[in-house]
Amino acid sequence: MVLKILKSLPLVVGSLWLAPLAVPSVFTAENAVSAARQAPTALPRESDLKTVVIDPGHGGHDPGAIGKGGTKEKNVVLAIGLQLARHIKTAYPEMRVIMTRKSDVFVDLHERGAIANRNHAGLFISIHANALTRRDYYGTETYAMGLHKSEQNLEVAKRENAVILKEENYEQNYKGFDPSSPLAHIMLANYQNAYLTSSLNFAAKIEKQFTNADRVSRGVKQAGFIVLWTTAMPAVLVETGYLSNAAEERFLRSEEGQETLAKAIFKAFVQYKKERDGVGDTAGL
Numbered sequence: 542m543v544l545k546i547l548k549s550l551p552l553v554v555g556s557l558w559l560a561p562l563a564v565p566s567v568f569t570a571e572n573a574v575s576a577a578r579q580a581p582t583a584l585p586r587e588s589d590l591k592t593v594v595i596d597p598g599h600g601g602h603d604p605g606a607i608g609k610g611g612t613k614e615k616n617v618v619l620a621i622g623l624q625l626a627r628h629i630k631t632a633y634p635e636m637r638v639i640m641t642r643k644s645d646v647f648v649d650l651h652e653r654g655a656i657a658n659r660n661h662a663g664l665f666i667s668i669h670a671n672a673l674t675r676r677d678y679y680g681t682e683t684y685a686m687g688l689h690k691s692e693q694n695l696e697v698a699k700r701e702n703a704v705i706l707k708e709e710n711y712e713q714n715y716k717g718f719d720p721s722s723p724l725a726h727i728m729l730a731n732y733q734n735a736y737l738t739s740s741l742n743f744a745a746k747i748e749k750q751f752t753n754a755d756r757v758s759r760g761v762k763q764a765g766f767i768v769l770w771t772t773a774m775p776a777v778l779v780e781t782g783y784l785s786n787a788a789e790e791r792f793l794r795s796e797e798g799q800e801t802l803a804k805a806i807f808k809a810f811v812q813y814k815k816e817r818d819g820v821g822d823t824a825g826l
C-alpha cells in the first residue's frame with residue numbers, strides 16, 4: 542500500500558479503475574456487455590495445476606507499506622514469496638513456479654497479471670502486507686476479486702491499486718472510469734466469475750492454515766484489486782499481516798515469521814492442488 546500517495550491524491554486514486562486486458566481500450570456499454578459475454582465460464586479443460594505464478598507485491602522504488610520499525614512491505618513479501626516458491630518446487634519438481642519478481646525491482650500491475658496469462662498459469666498468488674493509521678489492528682486477510690462488501694475492504698483495494706500511480710504511462714495502461722458506476726459493477730460481477738469459486742476455495746484454505754499456524758485470521762474477503770482483475774485463472778491476494786502493528790511488524794520481519802507464513806500458504810496450496818488434480822482426501826494437512 543502507498544499511504545503517501547493516497548494522502549496527496551485521494552480522489553484520483555478513488556476514481557481510477559482498470560479495464561481488464563481483454564476489454565477494448567474504449568470503455569462503453571457495448572464493450573462491457575461483450576467482454577462479459579466473452580468471459581470464460583469454466584476452468585480450463587486441463588484442470589490439473591501445472592504452473593503457478595507467485596507475485597510478491599511492490600518492489601524497487603515502491604516500498605509498499607512501511608512499519609514504524611522501518612520494515613518495508615516489498616522486502617517482507619519477497620522473502621515470503623521466495624520461500625513459498627522453494628516449498629512448491631521441492632514438493633512438485635515437475636511444476637513450473639514463476640515469480641513476477643525475484644529481486645527488489647518494480648513491476649507494473651498489469652504486467653504481473655500478463656505474466657500469468659502468457660504462461661497459462663493455473664493459479665496466481667499475490668502476496669502483500671497491510672497497514673493502517675490505527676496501530677491496534679492485526680491479522681491476515683485473503684482476497685478474491687469481487688465487489689467489496691465493506692468500506693474497509695474497498696480501502697485495502699484502493700491502497701494496493703494506488704501502486705499504478707508509480708508506473709510510467711499509467712493513464713494509457715489503465716483506462717479510468719468510475720467504480721461506482723453501474724457499468725463498472727456489471728463488469729466486476731462478470732469478470733473472474735468463472736474462477737471465483739475456485740479462488741474463494743483457495744483463499745479459505747490459506748486463512749485456515751494461518752489459523753492453524755496461530756495467526757489471527759480476519760477471514761476471506763472480496764474487493765476490486767487491479768492485479769487480480771487482469772488474471773484469467775483462479776487468483777488470490779494475501780495480506781499477510783499489518784506492518785502498522787508493532788508485534789505483527791516484528792513477526793513479519795523475522796525469518797521465522799516469514800517461514801511460518803510461507804509454509805501456511807504452501808500447505809493450503811497442497812490441499813488445493815490435490816483437489817484440482819482430483820486426488821482424494823487432504824484432511825490430514
Ligand SMILES: [Zn+2]
Pocket residue numbers: 542598599605606614668669670701
Ligand atoms: Zn501491498
